[in-house]
Amino acid sequence: MGEVRQLGMDAVVKDRGEEAARRVWRGLRELVLDRNDRRKEAAEALGMSFIRAKALIRIAAEPLTLRALAAHLVIDAPYTTLVVDDLVKRGLVERTAHPEDRRCKLVHATEAGLAAARTAGRILDTPPDSLRTLDPDDMATLDRIVARLLG
Incomplete structure (x- = not known):
């Protein structure tokens, strides 16, 4: 009987863990994507769509x-070509011959693209104020947790 009760408690704990994980994930999404999404600000600063800015950051x-x-x-090849063509026109990236495979090109950032x-x-x-004002012990705990989640 005790073993059955323990199995039931394990399921309850697992359900609570799943519930907590969903609550934390919702909170993180709200914090990052709803309240402090800086993608629009970055795109406007560069005068381009965020997908172009994201491509430039990766190429840099x-x-x-x-x-x-x-x-x-996570976009298709034809759209990637359009994105890179636009970045080339802006003088932010260049295509060069791949040193190991002449059939393909490498895209690299120019000095303007790096800037x-x-x-x-x-x-x-830029972190949100709510993160900057965390208690130092809470910040250290959160830092350890995020590092662990990122593996």
């Missing part, structure tokens, strides 16, 4: 093929 981190960029952005990516990064990395 390291040169990529169009295929790799499309996979990172624009840094601007967008500064905007996106």
Whole structure:
């Protein structure tokens, strides 16, 4: 009988854990996406759509093929080409021959592209006031939790 009761308690604890996980996830989504979404601000600062800004930030981190960029952005290849074409016209990226595969091109950021990516990064990395004003012990705990979640 005690074993059955323990199995029932394990299910209750698991359900509470799932409930807590959903509550935390909803809270994080609201905090980041609803109350403090900086994507629009970053896009406006660069004068482009956020998908273009996101592509530029990724390209600034390291040169990529169009295929790799499309996979990172989770968009199809033709749209990736349009995004990169626009960034080329703006002087933010260039296409160069791939050193190991002449059939494909690498896209890399120009100096102007690196500067624009840094601007967008500064905007996106600006924490909300509610995070800045956390108690230092709470901030340290949250920092450890986020690091663990990111693996």
